[in-house]
Amino acid sequence: MDRREALALTATILGGTLIGSQVFLSGCARENEGQSALTAKDAALLDEIGETILPDTEQSPGAKAAGVGSFMVTIVNDCYDERETEIFVAGLSTLNEAASKTFGRGFAALTATQKTDLLKGFDAEARRGKGQGEPHFFTMMKELTIWGYFTSEAGVTETLRFNPVPGRYEGCIPYDGENAWA
Numbered sequence: 001m002d003r004r005e006a007l008a009l010t011a012t013i014l015g016g017t018l019i020g021s022q023v024f025l026s027g028c029a030r031e032n033e034g035q036s037a038l039t040a041k042d043a044a045l046l047d048e049i050g051e052t053i054l055p056d057t058e059q060s061p062g063a064k065a066a067g068v069g070s071f072m073v074t075i076v077n078d079c080y081d082e083r084e085t086e087i088f089v090a091g092l093s094t095l096n097e098a099a100s101k102t103f104g105r106g107f108a109a110l111t112a113t114q115k116t117d118l119l120k121g122f123d124a125e126a127r128r129g130k131g132q133g134e135p136h137f138f139t140m141m142k143e144l145t146i147w148g149y150f151t152s153e154a155g156v157t158e159t160l161r162f163n164p165v166p167g168r169y170e171g172c173i174p175y176d177g178e179n180a181w182a
Helices: 003-026 040-053 068-078 082-103 112-128 137-150 153-159
Strands: none
Touching: 040 068, 040 082, 040 112, 040 137, 068 082, 068 137, 082 112, 082 137, 112 137, 137 153
């Protein structure tokens, strides 16, 4: 092989490598990039729903302080499949429409008692349909609220018993009936 053949072969190999990788990586692009099912406005509504499910108490912050609304938006947009996303988004719309129909204003503008009453109705509806195929949107909201809360910094450090760096093990210590461990 002479020098010209070697250079031509090297150029072919490098060109094929660069072009091949571009073709391969172009197949990894998301189809609906930039199109989110839920937005920041929905996160504010989901914060209100989450706060009704896990309210603020003297001992612990509520779901709104833990930022469960933005957590739910992230999970629905990035992790749910198309059908689960449709159920969740339609359910969120149904919940807000039910608030408007029943109380004459959106969910976020309701009193705490009205919010609780409305969500109790959806919870009862979800329990009646349990185990019948697709999940109910309110069950999904409750699951995401609890998951988001107990994996947030506020939920872990202020609600659960949190020991960031455990020390040495002491097996015989008195138990005071404290919160669960994080």
